[in-house]
Amino acid sequence: MNKPETTTDAAIKVDLRRLGAWKREKLPDTPSSRSLARHLHVSPTTVSEWLRGKRVPQNPDVLLALISFIRVEAQRRSLLDTAVRDGDGQTVAQLLDQQRWHDLYEKDSLRRRRLGSAAAEGWRARAFLEGQTRATPRSVERDPAHPVRSWTARQLGVHAAISGGPALTPDEDFVLPTFVPRPHDAALRELLSAAAEHGESKLVLVRGDSCTGKTRSAFEAVREVVPEWDLVRFGKAESLQSALQLDEIRPRTVLWLDTGHHYLYGAIGESIAAALRNRLDQGDGPVLALLTLWREDDHVLTSAPLPGQEDTHLQARSLLAQANRIVVPPDFGDEMNAVREFSTGDTSLAQALAAGTSAITQTLAAGPALLDHYNNPAGEQGVHGRALITAAIDARRLGVNGPLPLEFLRAAAPGYLTDSQRAEADPESWFTAALAYAELRIKRVVSALHPVPSAAGMGPAPGVVGLADYLEQHERSVRRLVCPPATFWTAALDHLAAPNVRRLARAAAARGRFRHAASLYHCVADHGDTTVLGLVGQIREAVGETADAERLYERAADDGYVVAMIRLALLREKTGDGGSAELLYARAAEAGNTGAIMRLAQLREKQGDLADAERLYTRAAAAENARAMIRLARIREKQEDVNGADEWYRKAIVAGGDGVLLRMAQKWERGGDWTNAERLYSLAAECGAAYASVLWARLRRRRGDAVGAERLYRQAADAGDTGAMVHLAQMREKAEDWITAEQLYRQAADGGNVGALLHLARLKSRNGDRSGAEALCRKAADAGEPQGLILLARACDKRGDRAGAESLYKEAAERGGATALFRMARLRNRDGDDASAALLYQQAADTGNTAALVRLGRLTEGTGDQTRAEHMFRQACDGGDSNAVAELMRVRMSSDQPLTYGLEPDGTPSAPW
Numbered sequence: 001m002n003k004p005e006t007t008t009d010a011a012i013k014v015d016l017r018r019l020g021a022w023k024r025e026k027l028p029d030t031p032s033s034r035s036l037a038r039h040l041h042v043s044p045t046t047v048s049e050w051l052r053g054k055r056v057p058q059n060p061d062v063l064l065a066l067i068s069f070i071r072v073e074a075q076r077r078s079l080l081d082t083a084v085r086d087g088d089g090q091t092v093a094q095l096l097d098q099q100r101w102h103d104l105y106e107k108d109s110l111r112r113r114r115l116g117s118a119a120a121e122g123w124r125a126r127a128f129l130e131g132q133t134r135a136t137p138r139s140v141e142r143d144p145a146h147p148v149r150s151w152t153a154r155q156l157g158v159h160a161a162i163s164g165g166p167a168l169t170p171d172e173d174f175v176l177p178t179f180v181p182r183p184h185d186a187a188l189r190e191l192l193s194a195a196a197e198h199g200e201s202k203l204v205l206v207r208g209d210s211c212t213g214k215t216r217s218a219f220e221a222v223r224e225v226v227p228e229w230d231l232v233r234f235g236k237a238e239s240l241q242s243a244l245q246l247d248e249i250r251p252r253t254v255l256w257l258d259t260g261h262h263y264l265y266g267a268i269g270e271s272i273a274a275a276l277r278n279r280l281d282q283g284d285g286p287v288l289a290l291l292t293l294w295r296e297d298d299h300v301l302t303s304a305p306l307p308g309q310e311d312t313h314l315q316a317r318s319l320l321a322q323a324n325r326i327v328v329p330p331d332f333g334d335e336m337n338a339v340r341e342f343s344t345g346d347t348s349l350a351q352a353l354a355a356g357t358s359a360i361t362q363t364l365a366a367g368p369a370l371l372d373h374y375n376n377p378a379g380e381q382g383v384h385g386r387a388l389i390t391a392a393i394d395a396r397r398l399g400v401n402g403p404l405p406l407e408f409l410r411a412a413a414p415g416y417l418t419d420s421q422r423a424e425a426d427p428e429s430w431f432t433a434a435l436a437y438a439e440l441r442i443k444r445v446v447s448a449l450h451p452v453p454s455a456a457g458m459g460p461a462p463g464v465v466g467l468a469d470y471l472e473q474h475e476r477s478v479r480r481l482v483c484p485p486a487t488f489w490t491a492a493l494d495h496l497a498a499p500n501v502r503r504l505a506r507a508a509a510a511r512g513r514f515r516h517a518a519s520l521y522h523c524v525a526d527h528g529d530t531t532v533l534g535l536v537g538q539i540r541e542a543v544g545e546t547a548d549a550e551r552l553y554e555r556a557a558d559d560g561y562v563v564a565m566i567r568l569a570l571l572r573e574k575t576g577d578g579g580s581a582e583l584l585y586a587r588a589a590e591a592g593n594t595g596a597i598m599r600l601a602q603l604r605e606k607q608g609d610l611a612d613a614e615r616l617y618t619r620a621a622a623a624e625n626a627r628a629m630i631r632l633a634r635i636r637e638k639q640e641d642v643n644g645a646d647e648w649y650r651k652a653i654v655a656g657g658d659g660v661l662l663r664m665a666q667k668w669e670r671g672g673d674w675t676n677a678e679r680l681y682s683l684a685a686e687c688g689a690a691y692a693s694v695l696w697a698r699l700r701r702r703r704g705d706a707v708g709a710e711r712l713y714r715q716a717a718d719a720g721d722t723g724a725m726v727h728l729a730q731m732r733e734k735a736e737d738w739i740t741a742e743q744l745y746r747q748a749a750d751g752g753n754v755g756a757l758l759h760l761a762r763l764k765s766r767n768g769d770r771s772g773a774e775a776l777c778r779k780a781a782d783a784g785e786p787q788g789l790i791l792l793a794r795a796c797d798k799r800g801d802r803a804g805a806e807s808l809y810k811e812a813a814e815r816g817g818a819t820a821l822f823r824m825a826r827l828r829n830r831d832g833d834d835a836s837a838a839l840l841y842q843q844a845a846d847t848g849n850t851a852a853l854v855r856l857g858r859l860t861e862g863t864g865d866q867t868r869a870e871h872m873f874r875q876a877c878d879g880g881d882s883n884a885v886a887e888l889m890r891v892r893m894s895s896d897q898p899l900t901y902g903l904e905p906d907g908t909p910s911a912p913w
Contacts, residue, residue, distance in 0.1 A: 012101075012108040013053040019095060020051030022084050023070060027077075031069050031654045034624045038656045040065060046278055055282050059322075060105045062281070064098050069654075071096040072687055076650070145230040148222050148254060156233065157258045158215050159365040161348045162443045175445075177348035177364060182335050185217050188326045192225040192288065201280040201287045205260075205320065207298050208328030210473040213361040214292040215258050217328060222254055222290065229254055229288070236402065237263045237272060244275035251285020259469060260291040262401065264301055264316045266503070273315035277322070291323070294473050331358035366445040367470040373442050374471060380421075384430050385437025387416035389448045390475075391491075392467045394484040397476035399503035400496065403452045403464035406435070408495035415485025415905075439465070446470070480848045483878040486905045489516040498527040505532070512877050512885035514539045514902030515913045531556055534564030543901050546571065557584070562593045569599070578603075589616075594625045601631070610635060621648075626657020630664070646683055653687040662695060669699055685712075694724050706731070717744075722753035729759065738763070754780050758788055765795070786812035790824050790840075797836070809843040822852050834859055845872075850881035857887060866891065874907060 033044040033051075040047065040062055049055045050066065057063040074080055080093040094100070154160070154174045161175045188206065195202040206214045222231065232249075233256040234240040240263055243249060255276075257263055263272050276289060293301075301316045332339055336358055343349035352363040362368060377386040391412035392404050410431050414422055438449040448468050451460035492504050505520035518539050521532040537552035550571055556564035569584035582603065588596030601616035614635055620628035633648035652661055665680035681696035697712035710731055716724030729744035742763060748756035761776035777788030793808035812821060825840035838859050844852035857872035870891055876884030889899045892909075901910040 012056055012104040015095070015101075015104060016050055016056070017053030018084065019067075019070070020053065022092070022095065023051060026079060027070065027073055030073055030651060032624065035655045036066065036069055038624075039069060046281065055284060056105075056108060057281060059281065060102065063101060063105055067096055067098055067101050071098075073654070076686065145232040145250070145253060147227065148229050148231045149227040151219075151231055153216070153219050156215065156219050156231075156256060158219055159211060159361075160445050161364040162351055162366055162445055163348070175348055177352075178342045178346040179216065179220050180332070180335065180338050180342050180349070180360075181220075182213075182217075182329070182332065184326050184328055185221065188217060188221045189225055191324050191326065192221055195286065195288060196226050196229075199286045201282070201285075201289075203276070203280055203289045203291065203319065203323045204326065205298070205323040206290070206292045206326045206328060207295055208292075209295055209330055210470045211362045211365040211367040212328045212330055214328050216361070217326070218256075218258070218290050218292060222288075226252075226254060226288065231256055233258070234263075237268050241268055241272050241275065244272065244279055247279075249279055249287055251287065253287050255287060255289040257289060257291040260293045261297040263291075264297075264313075264319075266399070270313070270315040273319040277315070277319045280322075296473075296477070332360050333358060362470075365470065366443040370442045370446050370448060370468060370470055371474060373440070374448055374475075377437070380424065380430075381433040381437045383417070383421055384413065384425065384434035385448075387413040388434050388438045389467075389471065390416050390479075391484075391488060392449060392465070393471060393475045393479065394482075394488060395492075396467055396472050397479065398484070398507040400492075400500045401503075402497075402500070403461060403466060404449075405495045406463050406465060408491050409449075409465075411491035411495060412484075412488045415487030477848065481850075481875045481879040483511050483513065483905055483907070486516075489513070489520065489905065493519060493523050498524050498529065502529070502532065505535070507880060509535075509539060510880040510882045510885070512882075512888065512899070512903045513905060513910075514543060515910050516905070518913070530559045531561035531564070533559075534561045534567065537564060537567060541567070541571070557587070560591070562588045562591050562596070565591075566593070566596055566599070569596075589619075592623070594620045594623045594628070597623075598625065598628060598631075601628070605631075605635075621651070621655075624655045626652040626655040627660060629655060630657060630660060646679075649680065649683050650687055653684055658684055658687075658692070662692060666695065669702075674699060674703060691721075691723065694721065694727055697724070697727065701731075720751065722748040722751040722756065725751070726753060726756050726759060729756075733763070755787070758791060761788065761791065781812070786821075787824070790821065806839070806843075809840065810846075812843075821847075822849060822855070825852065825855065829855070829859070834862075848879070850876040850879040850884060853879070854881060854884050854887060857884075861891065877903070878907075 031039075033047040036047045037044040046055070047066075050057060057066065071080075074092055074096060080091065080096070082092055084090045084092055084095050153176050158176065161177045163175055188204070191202070191204060194200075195204075206218050208214045222229075229252045230250065231254040232243075234243070240255075240257070249255065263269060279287060280289065298320070301313050302320050303313075304317070305311045339349055339353060339360055343353050348364060349360070352360045355363045357363060359368075374386060374389055377383050388409045391409050395404055395408070395412075413431075413434070417425075435449070439447050441447045446468055448471055449465040450468065452464055452466045453459075454461045489504070489508060492501055496504070501520050502524045505517045505524065508514075508520060509517035518536050521536045521539075524532045525536075533552045534556035537549040537556065540546075540552060541549035550568065553564045553568035553571065557568055565584045565588040569581040569588070572578075572581040572584065582600065585596045585600045585603075589600060597616055597620040601613045601620065604610075604613035604616060614632065617628045617631045617635070621632060629648045629652035633645040633652065636642075636645035636648060649661060652658075661680055661684055665677045665684070668674075668680070669677040677699060678696065681692050681699065684692035685696055693712050693716035697709040697716070700706075700712060701709035710728065713724045713728040713731070717728055725744050725748035729741045729748070732738075732744060733741040742760065745756045745760045745763070749760065757776050757780040761773040761780070764770075764776060765773035774792060777792050780788030789808045789812035793805040793812070796802075796804035796808060809821065821840050821844040825837045825844065828834075828837035828840060838856060841852045841856040841859065845856055853872050853876035857869045857876070860872060861869035870888065873884050873888040873891065877888050885902075888903075892899045897909045899909050901912055904910050
């Protein structure tokens with residue numbers, strides 16, 4: 001049922017319908033809904049619904065960007081001065097006036113705030129009526145929505161506290177100590193209050209380490225701010241995905257997404273991220289998505305991939321970019337006096353204080369005691385129990401979701417024990433005793449392995465356990481460069497469900513454990529998903545077994561796996577069977593794979609059949625393939641049809657190919673073809689491509705046209721491009737106009753360009769203001785740019801303060817700067833400063849960055865230390881870096897034990913399999 005307006009349709013929806021009708025008539029194809037969706041980071045359906053007046057963008061910046069993209073194309077086609085519709089007197093320029101749309105949005109926001117509460121009640125009533133007449137097949141998959149005030153802390157995942165405090169819940173064994181608010185709690189309440197008051201949908205991310213009080217802070221905040229709103233939580237990611245896709249989240253609902261890493265990783269995580277962003281952007285009723293994440297997960301999910309790495313978190317990164325973050329500190333710091341004050345009436349707090357640490361929440365949750373129980377097992381029972389727990393930790397960190405089968409842990413555990421420990425164990429009783437140790441409740445609060453609730457009905461689910469999140473977070477960092485033993489992989493074959501087996505197969509392949517990866521993939525195929533045989537084919541191809549690879553590709557291709565068709569076609573091309581390769585590409589193309597269409601087109605172009613190549617490129621272009629559009633433009637250029645070429649270049653930019661086009665222009669620029677480079681920069685700037693004006697200005701500057709360069713920088717700066725402001729400031733700085741340069745740097749910094757702070761710091765340092773420069777560098781680091789700390793470290797290097805430099809590098813890494821350290825090390829490497837590069841790579845590697853370990857291994861290999869280099873490659877390989885696998889196979893190629901068939905779990909070379 002569609003949500004009706006309570007009076008008449010809002011003016012903004014009326015104008016969106018008018019805009020959509022005009023665009024469908026005058027600009028039906030360019031820009032398309034798909035290309036607009038790509039630029040605006042939403043789905044094409046969302047764009048279509050906006051332009052039909054069904055919904056309004058939740059973010060005003062998104063609305064204005066939508067108008068801007070359409071206006072650029074209208075201006076290019078000289079339509080701005082034409083009438084929107086005969087006789088109504090409004091021009092297209094007036095319809096697309098951004099100030100007018102801004103005012104409409106503000107009026108609509110005010111209207112929605114006034115009507116939001118009544119509308120939500122109407123939704124709730126209709127939902128109730130609909131619920132009387134339709135089935136709810138997914139009701140068992142998630143808890144039903146209830147008012148926030150009716151949920152208990154225990155139900156929402158708040159950690160129980162060590163005994164001694166007043167029991168504030170009906171559960172006698174669940175102690176909830178007095179809540180001691182900290183500054184972040186006030187910030188969280190203020191954020192939720194503003195969203196509720198204005199009727200806005202918000203994603204609120206409460207970030208911190210395990211057992212630091214994230215869930216308790218969120219629980220207390222929603223109970224105080226929105227006690228009458230509904231709250232719904234989800235037992236598994238599939239339930240959340242279903243609810244979002246079926247649009248079952250009603251207005252005035254809190255989405256309780258505690259331990260958010262369970263929802264945002266993998267293919268399903270990307271689907272959830274895209275759907276959640278879409279829901280938050282709908283604007284048809286406020287929703288609060290309350291997400292808790294560990295610090296390292298936030299870094300992983302929001303970091304862009306390193307060069308050559310697959311971008312596996314694109315949608316999650318896009319979602320989290322709009323999150324309102326509340327950072328929970330690891331301890332109570334300056335709030336310890338408040339803890340002491342509250343502890344006079346709360347013996348749980350008093351016991352936590354007696355531990356002599358400011359990490360109050362961790363002590364209350366018995367986290368350190370649990371870690372000690374795991375790390376220091378007592379007796380044979382403890383040693384065997386630790387093996388069970390470690391197997392569970394490895395399963396979680398390598399991607400196993402859901403409850404852990406006890407039989408899996410039982411089968412995996414022997415590999416975590418020494419030969420003597422296994423020989424001395426009682427085969428009849430060891431498991432029972434080990435499980436008792438692993439399930440022992442530490443301080444009557446928490447256990448390493450714990451029961452999980454039944455999916456339906458009361459009581460625990462039989463035969464499965466969960467893992468304490470404190471152990472999971474701590475140990476996945478400690479064990480990040482450890483490959484599980486052979487028993488772990490074989491246990492997975494016998495006792496895990498196919499989705500988890502598939503994840504572990506991928507983890508095994510990334511670690512060079514090809515034999516186990518192939519066995520796991522075959523297991524998945526035996527359960528009905530034969531497309532994974534194509535992945536086995538890639539493994540067989542990697543170890544040189546081309547005939548086996550071809551056979552596996554054929555089987556997967558017969559079952560419709562398009563990637564297998566393409567891999568098989570590439571193999572056929574290598575063997576000179578071009579005809580068979582073309583047939584396979586054609587099959588993949590028929591399945592809608594634009595990569596296959598492009599490959600066919602390239603073959604036709606290479607054969608001189610430009611007509612058929614153009615036909616195929618046009619087909620790929622119809623699927624919004626920007627590279628195909630660029631190829632069509634190049635064909636037009638060969639035919640000396642400059643206007644036709646420019647038209648395809650414009651379409652490629654709108655379709656998201658601006659990056660490819662700008663790289664091509666830069667290539668022409670480097671090759672001295674400045675005329676064509678300027679032409680492309682001009683086209684890209686005209687179509688609103690980010691950074692095009694800056695590159696064009698840089699070329700003008702290179703050609704000696706300082707006036708033209710400054711004019712282009714100024715145009716981009718006036719349009720809000722902070723990068724252009726920085727370039728303009730650099731020009732002013734070169735002209736010794738220090739005052740204007742500083743003003744521009746500050747303007748860019750105020751606009752969110754953190755790098756501008758570093759330029760200001762450099763100015764301060766050059767003028768002798770070392771303390772001012774350091775303050776700016778630290779301000780940049782606080783804003784998420786650890787490069788500031790790296791610059792301070794370089795200054796220490798120059799002064800000969802090596803210890804100070806290392807301390808700053810380490811601080812940069814601790815602030816999440818492993819990627820920054822990695823990139824800076826690459827620059828040092830290029831400059832020939834291998835010593836500094838090695839130091840930076842080591843700092844990045846110490847944070848678990850396996851790409852840095854690979855680079856460090858290459859540097860070490862260059863010094864002639866083959867043994868140490870191989871050790872680094874193996875570490876990175878055990879950490880799951882497939883590039884390290886290739887490096888390790890390369891360095892062992894000429895040894896007496898080459899890694900032709902990959903590695904065994906213990907690191908020895910695999911025999912043929």
